[in-house]
Amino acid sequence: MSVPVLIVGAGVIGTAVACELTARGVACTVIDERDAGGRATQASAGMLAPYVEGHENGPLLDLGIRSLALYDEWVARLTRDAGLDVEYRRVGTLEIALDADHAAQLRATSARDAGVTRTWLDPADARARHPALGSIAGALFTPTHGYVAARQLTAAQAAAAVKGGAAFHRTRATRIERGGDVLRVITSTGALTARSVVLAAGAWGSDIDVAGSSIPPLRPVRGQLLHLGWRGHPIETIIWGPECYIVPRTDGSLLVGATVEDVGFDERATAAGVRDLLDAACDLLPGGWGATFLSVNVGLRPAAPDDLPVLGPDERMPGLIHASGHYRNGVLLAPLTARLIADWIVDEKRDPAFAVLHPNRFFRGV
Ligand SMILES: Cc1cc2nc3c(=O)[nH]c(=O)nc-3n(C[C@H](O)[C@H](O)[C@H](O)COP(=O)(O)OP(=O)(O)OC[C@H]3O[C@@H](n4cnc5c(N)ncnc54)[C@H](O)[C@@H]3O)c2cc1C
Known part of the structure; x- marks a missing residue:
């Protein structure tokens, strides 16, 4: 089968790229060996x-600010196009200092980020506003931050892409090679050809x-x-300890x-991981026990x-575009990733960020 764009990986990145491409009228096919968002x-x-x-x-701060600025419109478009709800709230973050040194550090950080509204709360003020908190040395509130339900977001991106004409296939890519002016992707169920291949295979890339x-080298x-059921004072904001x-x-x-x-490719939950997270959470919210x-x-x-x-076109293999390493x-x-990759595929527009994030940066001189 031959397609204009083949996306390897249906995580939050691959589905976002598929969604943006189909919105711009570019037909694409997404392959993954699992359900969308399953890794x-x-x-x-x-x-x-x-x-x-x-x-x-x-560079990460700059990318994050640019992407956050796209979020309101992105989620509104997705819920409209996919017809699915996505839990998305800009509830802010409250960064907690547990001692005086950390409090001084956070206050200095807030002074550095000029132009961003950030409010320093002394311990009494923070606990008056957030009664569930334990003993703290102060907190820095950043109202512009928020969260989105990642599984719902990915499902909506995939659904919007399908409504825009994208196809999803369950198979595993094993090799990518050039064949004339197209790329040939060998998969566990046969070969596919495409003009462009977007590699969004996460840690397995x-x-x-x-x-x-x-x-x-990813x-x-x-x-x-952890997911906990909570019955204490309502928590109104993201708490960052x-x-x-x-x-x-x-x-x-x-x-x-x-x-x-x-720990390598080990996807097990461990007793130590659960214990450490519970200890840390209950230091912040004693009612967590x-x-x-x-x-x-x-x-x-x-x-x-x-x-x-790792973002942008591969200089050694024309047509191969990387969208991974989002850590x-x-x-x-x-x-933002979806926009930059689509800008490249549709208009060959090279965002300045590619100069720092391009995939060949690890192989200079090789
Ligand atoms: C505990 C935890 C908390 C996190 N919290 C946040 C957060 O609060 N905010 C935030 O922004 N990020 C957070 N992240 C990071 C975020 O989840 C990842 O950066 C993001 O999910 C990466 O998306 P991806 O699509 O690149 O990778 P994945 O979601 O891993 O998707 C890659 C896909 O590629 C497929 N694939 C792999 N190899 C092949 C192949 N050969 N052929 C076909 N398909 C293949 C896989 O099956 C998978 O579906 C968190 C991550 C973790 C683990």
């Missing part, structure tokens, strides 16, 4: 918090054999996420994440050696 994406807390996640990383190029970083974060869902339950573990334990989810985040996304921020960065 890292299903474990995600869905936080949209660039000013927290981007503290130490210039490096397993695919690409003849004539080298796949960036590593899996395990994350465990030194060892965990807590995301309040509209049904009153809480997500508590996440471990960051370098009375919560109901609903579930634990596990995902493998795709991380490049420099922890930045801890794939949900936040999905709308």
